[in-house]
Amino acid sequence: xxxxxxxxxxxxxxxxxxxxxxxxxxxxxxxxxxxxxxxxxxxxxxxxxxxxxxxxxxxxxxxxxxxxxxxxxxxxxxxxxxxxxxxxxxxxxxxxxxxxxxxxxxxxxxxxxxxxxxxxxxxxxxxxxxxxxxxxxxxxxxxxxxxxxxxxxxxxxxxxxxxxxxxxxxxxxxxxxxxxxxxxxxxxxxxxxxxxxxxxxxxxxxxxxxxxxxxxxxxxxxxxxxxxxxxxxxxxxxxxxxxxxxxxxxxxxxxxxxxxxxxxxxxxxxxxxxxxxxxxxxx
Amino acid sequence: xxxxxxxxxxxxxxxxxxxxxxxxxxxxxxxxxxxxxxxxxxxxxxxxxxxxxxxxxxxxxxxxxxxxxxxxxxxxxxxxxxxxxxxxxxxxxxxxxxxxxxxxxxxxxxxxxxxxxxxxxxxxxxxxxxxxxxxxxxxxxxxxxxxxxxxxxxxxxxxxxxxxxxxxxxxxxxxxxxxxxxxxxxxxxxxxxxxxxxxxxxxxxxxxxxxxxxxxxxxxxxxxxxxxxxxxxxxxxxxxxxxxxxxxxxxxxxxxxxxxxx
Ligand SMILES: [Zn+2]
Numbered sequence: 440x441x442x443x444x445x446x447x448x449x450x451x452x453x454x455x456x457x458x459x460x461x462x463x464x465x466x467x468x469x470x471x472x473x474x475x476x477x478x479x480x481x482x483x484x485x486x487x488x489x490x491x492x493x494x495x496x497x498x499x500x501x502x503x504x505x506x507x508x509x510x511x512x513x514x515x516x517x518x519x520x521x522x523x524x525x526x527x528x529x530x531x532x533x534x535x536x537x538x539x540x541x542x543x544x545x546x547x548x549x550x551x552x553x554x555x556x557x558x559x560x561x562x563x564x565x566x567x568x569x570x571x572x573x574x575x576x577x578x579x580x581x582x583x584x585x586x587x588x589x590x591x592x593x594x595x596x597x598x599x600x601x602x603x604x605x606x607x608x609x610x611x612x613x614x615x616x617x618x619x620x621x622x623x624x625x626x627x628x629x630x631x632x633x634x635x636x637x638x639x640x641x642x643x644x645x646x647x648x649x650x651x652x653x654x655x656x657x658x659x660x661x662x663x664x665x666x667x668x669x670x671x672x673x674x675x676x677x678x679x680x681x682x683x684x685x686x687x688x689x690x691x692x693x694x695x696x697x698x699x700x701x702x703x704x705x706x707x708x709x710x711x712x713x714x715x716x717x718x719x720x721x722x
Numbered sequence: 723x724x725x726x727x728x729x730x731x732x733x734x735x736x737x738x739x740x741x742x743x744x745x746x747x748x749x750x751x752x753x754x755x756x757x758x759x760x761x762x763x764x765x766x767x768x769x770x771x772x773x774x775x776x777x778x779x780x781x782x783x784x785x786x787x788x789x790x791x792x793x794x795x796x797x798x799x800x801x802x803x804x805x806x807x808x809x810x811x812x813x814x815x816x817x818x819x820x821x822x823x824x825x826x827x828x829x830x831x832x833x834x835x836x837x838x839x840x841x842x843x844x845x846x847x848x849x850x851x852x853x854x855x856x857x858x859x860x861x862x863x864x865x866x867x868x869x870x871x872x873x874x875x876x877x878x879x880x881x882x883x884x885x886x887x888x889x890x891x892x893x894x895x896x897x898x899x900x901x902x903x904x905x906x907x908x909x910x911x912x913x914x915x916x917x918x919x920x921x922x923x924x925x926x927x928x929x930x931x932x933x934x935x936x937x938x939x940x941x942x943x944x945x946x947x948x949x950x951x952x953x954x955x956x957x958x959x960x961x962x963x964x965x966x967x968x969x970x971x972x973x974x975x976x977x978x979x980x981x982x983x984x
Contacts, residue, residue: 521982521983522980522981522982522983523980523981523982523983524979524980524981525979525980525981527928527979528917528918528919530917530918531913531917532904547983578978578979578980579978579980579981581978582978582980585975607872607873607894607895608894609894609895609900609903609904609918611894611979612893612894612918612919612920612924613892613893613894613918613919613920613924613925613928613930614928614930614977614978614979615894616872616873616876616892616893616894617876617930617974617977617978618977618978619852619873619876620852620856620876620879620880620974620977621974621975621977621978623849623852623853623856623880624852624853624856624857624880624970624971624974624975625975626853627853627854627856627857628857628971630853631857645845646873647872647873647894649845649846649849650833650844650845650848650849650852650873650877651848651849651852651873652849653845653849654843654845654846654849654850655849655850655853667845668840668844668845669833669839669840669844669845669848669873670833670835670836670839670840670844674835675835675836675837675840678835678836679836679837681837683837687837687840688840696841696842696843697843698843698846
């Protein structure tokens with residue numbers, strides 16, 4: 440039963456590229472309805488506010504949007520973009536699924552890696568892609584992250600990472616499970632060299648990603664309201680036959696239980712990352 | 723003739739199979755159980771302690787499922803909580819301090835899936851084990867003896883050598899879970915089991931394990947003696963290896979199937 444941990448969130452995003460909330464385009468400016476306050480918000484206003492509703496609800500964000508938000512303009516240099524997962528198990532339907540998701544998301548894999556400057560501070564940056572099989576970790580995601588931590592170690596750079604994931608990618612079987620060990624070992628080497636790793640956990644960060652590199656940062660930040668956990672809430676409800684409180688596995692709940700350092704709303708994220716990077720550089 | 727993978731899954735789950743405590747009792751001498759994670763509690767789903775393997779002191783850690791209904795309930799069906807993984811890590815660090823090798827026996831459908839487990843950081847506990855085991859200075863051999871259920875199994879398997887019994891399984895997700903997610907039908911578990919490539923032969927082919935242990939005479943002393951002999955030889959060789967940590971890194975570093983596009 441506990442095996443069901445890697446349940447992926449069921450929503451339209453997973454199928455590739457569509458937004459969760461309906462977009463109304465019939466009258467005037469296109470708007471989106473906020474799932475939290477249920478008010479319509481003009482898209483232009485959302486965009487101007489890093490996809491955050493005036494009520495504070497953080498909409499899901501594509502990897503490239505996050506890079507544009509976090510990295511100084513024109514500083515991001517992508518690394519390892521040539522790597523992608525194959526279908527090592529010849530898992531039924533996986534090859535077709537990858538083709539569909541790649542064309543719908545515009546990404547080759549579920550994580551984008553590279554170097555960047557944040558507030559003038561050089562770092563390695565990884566951002567997971569929710570519109571690519573909900574950021575699930577297969578061989579390519581594991582390999583790209585491992586190479587990034589190795590690159591950061593070699594160049595003595597801090598790593599800043601945005602996590603979003605439904606967990607390990609089951610279509611790659613054991614090989615995807617092994618990415619948890621592989622990435623963890625790379626994080627450990629980077630850490631043992633005295634280098635900084637800051638992770639920002641975004642909605643949702645679950646399963647094998649929570650149980651590996653996402654939770655292994657020196658400083659763990661989370662976006663408000665993000666679901667962060669190991670087992671999926673639905674699975675826990677089925678297993679325990681208990682109704683879970685509304686706040687269960689939300690960032691604020693995880694903070695209260697001592698597993699993250701701070702909640703970081705998007706509005707102040709870049710300033711916070713900059714402060715932390717500067718302090719660890721020692722001046 | 724090989725069995726169909728789902729039949730192997732059923733064999734791996736059979737509650738008549740030897741469990742962690744059976745292996746501890748028949749392979750080692752003078753086992754002393756050491757309890758507790760020193761932070762929250764003691765998880766009965768993971769048994770750990772010190773013992774002799776021949777004339778070598780070792781640290782032994784085993785996931786215990788239990789045999790009878792009462793035992794299985796007490797052991798939470800071999801589904802560890804965060805405190806179980808933290809106890810295991812505490813004992814591994816202790817082994818490192820005293821220069822003892824570590825032997826792990828793994829048999830779990832997965833880490834406990836519950837409210838308390840989440841409140842106490844199941845994901846963080848597993849992540850910490852993966853990270854710390856990757857640089858543990860003493861040899862580690864992990865044996866999957868029944869079910870190897872995803873992260874909950876891997877949390878004790880970042881080892882120098884990983885072995886599997888002939889009819890053990892090792893998988894990222896249960897066949898039932900996989901079928902219900904992908905095909906909305908848990909009854910397709912048989913198809914999922916075949917698709918997931920979760921048998922010992924598959925794991926060997928992918929380089930995830932080094933050795934398959936035959937199940938001839940399973941549960942009888944000769945069966946345990948064979949495992950004991952294999953462990954002695956392996957730990958002896960590993961103990962003399964000066965590049966243990968680098969090789970362990972390389973072992974996991976090489977796993978995965980990645981393509982490079984032009
Ligand atoms: Zn709102």
